[in-house]
Amino acid sequence: MKSIFFSLISVIIFSACSLKRVSKFKDQVYDPENNLKLDVFAPRKAPSPKKILVFMHGGNWVNGKKSLYAFFGKGLARKDIVGVMISYRLSPRTDIAGMAEDVAKSIKWIKENASMIHGDTSQIFVSGHSAGGHLAAMVATDDTYFKKLKMANPIKGVVLIDAYGLDVYSYLKASTSERDSRYFPIFSTEPANWKKYSPVYYLDKQTPPIIQFVGGRTNRIIKDMNAEFYEEVKKYQLEAKLIVVKRKRHVPMIFQFYNSKVKSYRDIVDFMKP
Numbered sequence: 084m085k086s087i088f089f090s091l092i093s094v095i096i097f098s099a100c101s102l103k104r105v106s107k108f109k110d111q112v113y114d115p116e117n118n119l120k121l122d123v124f125a126p127r128k129a130p131s132p133k134k135i136l137v138f139m140h141g142g143n144w145v146n147g148k149k150s151l152y153a154f155f156g157k158g159l160a161r162k163d164i165v166g167v168m169i170s171y172r173l174s175p176r177t178d179i180a181g182m183a184e185d186v187a188k189s190i191k192w193i194k195e196n197a198s199m200i201h202g203d204t205s206q207i208f209v210s211g212h213s214a215g216g217h218l219a220a221m222v223a224t225d226d227t228y229f230k231k232l233k234m235a236n237p238i239k240g241v242v243l244i245d246a247y248g249l250d251v252y253s254y255l256k257a258s259t260s261e262r263d264s265r266y267f268p269i270f271s272t273e274p275a276n277w278k279k280y281s282p283v284y285y286l287d288k289q290t291p292p293i294i295q296f297v298g299g300r301t302n303r304i305i306k307d308m309n310a311e312f313y314e315e316v317k318k319y320q321l322e323a324k325l326i327v328v329k330r331k332r333h334v335p336m337i338f339q340f341y342n343s344k345v346k347s348y349r350d351i352v353d354f355m356k357p
Contacts, residue, residue, distance in 0.1 A: 103127070105160040108200055113169070113192035114185065121169040121189055122149055124156030125201045132203035134355050135165045136242065137190060141213025141337070143247075144182065144269050145174045155340045162352050165202040167193060171218070174269045179280045183221050187228035194237060208240040208355055212337040213305075216246025217282065220293075220312075224285035241293045242351055245301050245336040249312040252277040252284070254304065286315050294324050294354045296347060298331035305333065326350055 108123040126133055136159055140147040149168040159166030171185035190207060197204045211219035222228050223241045248254075251270055255263060255277050270277055278284055293316050297309045313325040328347060331339060339345050 103161045105157050106201070111192070111196070113189045117172060117185070119170050119172070119185055119189070120149070121167055121192070122153065122156060123200045124153070124160040124166040124168075126160050126163050126165070129163075129201045132197065133163055133165045133201055134206040134208065135167060135193060135197075135200075135202040135204075136208045136210055136351070136355070137167045137169060137186075137193065137219075139169060139171065139186060139209070139211035139215030139218045141211065141215045141247070142173070144179065144214045144217075144266075147173070147215075152337070155337070158340050158343055158348060159351075161343060162348055164352070164355065165200055167200075178271070179221075179269050182218055183225075183228045183280075184231065186218050186222045187232055190222070190229075190237065191232050191234060194234075204237065206239055206355070207237050208242060209238050210242035210244065210351075211246065212244040213247045213333065216243040217248035217251075219243065220246060220249060220282035221280065223291050223293075224282045238291050240291050240355060242354065243293065243295045243309070245296065245298050245305055245333050246309060246312075247302075247305050248281075249308050250281045250283045252281045254308070283312050283315055286319060288319050290316070290319055292320060292322070292354070294326070294350065296326050296328055296336065296350070298333060298336045299327050299329040300331060301333045301336065324350075324354075 104127040106125045106127045110120045112120050138152060138155060140149060140152055149170045152168045156166035156168050169189040171182050194204045209219040209223055219241055220243060223238045226236045229236045256274060270280055295309050295313055297306060316323045328336060339347060
């Protein structure tokens with residue numbers, strides 16, 4: 084009986100720990116002109132400001148919405164991180180430069196409203212899945228978008244989750260598929276612009292630390308592009324990591340975060356430590 088009793092108590096305690104209460108600030112308008120909003124998930128009753136992870140959803144730059152990723156925001160909050168899920172304009176409403184500008188604007192809003200969301204403005208990290216990973220890498224490596232807002236780049240680290248588009252230039256230059264013309268409204272038909280919007284060409288000693296997650300069964304182009312990006316990152320960051328998540332395909336790479344005990348959460352928390 085004693086063993087059953089203590090087992091029951093352990094389950095209750097574990098459940099309470101894994102279901103920490105979360106404060107939600109949904110549909111916060113960060114760009115009134117374009118009616119762009121973000122959702123914030125923060126640890127409730129946090130005694131001190133917490134690190135912030137800003138997440139950009141995927142969708143090939145034409146689809147997706149922030150509301151689908153509330154599970155990730157809640158999961159981060161329960162790991163003592165302020166999770167921010169943002170919306171941004173999609174094609175054909177804007178091109179890739181407009182999307183990157185939206186991301187930078189969202190981060191400016193976060194800095195200006197950090198006290199409300201219990202966030203530490205000196206510890207802002209960015210993340211994204213698929214095309215969102217491309218946007219996260221873009222604003223982290225190219226200061227253009229923050230300079231336009233008259234602010235310094237505040238990003239302390241980058242978490243890429245099966246990122247797509249890290250080298251748009253090499254991909255489109257080599258492509259013989261008519262289907263890839265769908266990217267022209269986003270990146271234009273000019274090779275110079277393909278290179279301009281490829282994060283791999285901006286890596287240097289000032290680049291914030293980067294961690295990459297890639298699915299063991301993801302698309303071949305994503306595997307190859309991340310491997311090549313990783314090799315370039317390592318030239319400047321000896322501690323850089325590319326973590327292959329076994330048996331995961333592209334979409335399950337983000338939905339793995341439904342599981343609060345998945346190892347990838349631990350990897351992110353460790354990466355964001357000082």
